[in-house]
Amino acid sequence: MNERHRAYFRQKLLKWKEEIVLRTKETIAGLHEDSTQHADLADRATTETDRAFELRDRDRQRKLISKIDAALARIEDGTYGYCEETGDPIGLRRLDARPIATLSVEAQERHERRERVYRED
Structure with a gap:
């Protein structure tokens, strides 16, 4: 893998990480804003299910960030791509x-x- 390839993948990984962090911030802001209480049990259940799904997805994204960081470290130490x-x-x-x-x-x-x-x- 040549330097041009490493630069391409470094940029791709950094952009991916930036998008994940941005979506996480949007999720946190959305959770803070949407703290309405629903009188209807079905509406409340739907809201809680949506929240749980969103939090589960963000947890997967958090784990993905650590993998991205590890890939960036491999680019720096020359082991990326092997x-x-x-x-x-x-x-x-x-x-x-x-x-x-x-x-x-x-x-x-x-x-x-x-x-x-x-x-x-």
Whole structure:
């Protein structure tokens, strides 16, 4: 992976992280603003379900930020774009589709097959 590729992925990761942080701030502001109490139980249940879904989604996004930070650290230390399992380069198309990928396609497929086998036991 050359310097141009690293710069491209660094920028892509930083933009992705910025979008996540912005959406999180919007969610927090929305939760503070929408503190209305509904008299109807169905309306209250719908509101609570929506809130729970939003908070669950934000928690997933929080975990994603740590993966983005780890990918940015790998860019800095020169290990970005290489499979953690085999050491082989991860394809650029895979990194473009999933910039936080740590495994090559082949290694990811092996990992998923092992996961399926252990889950079925």
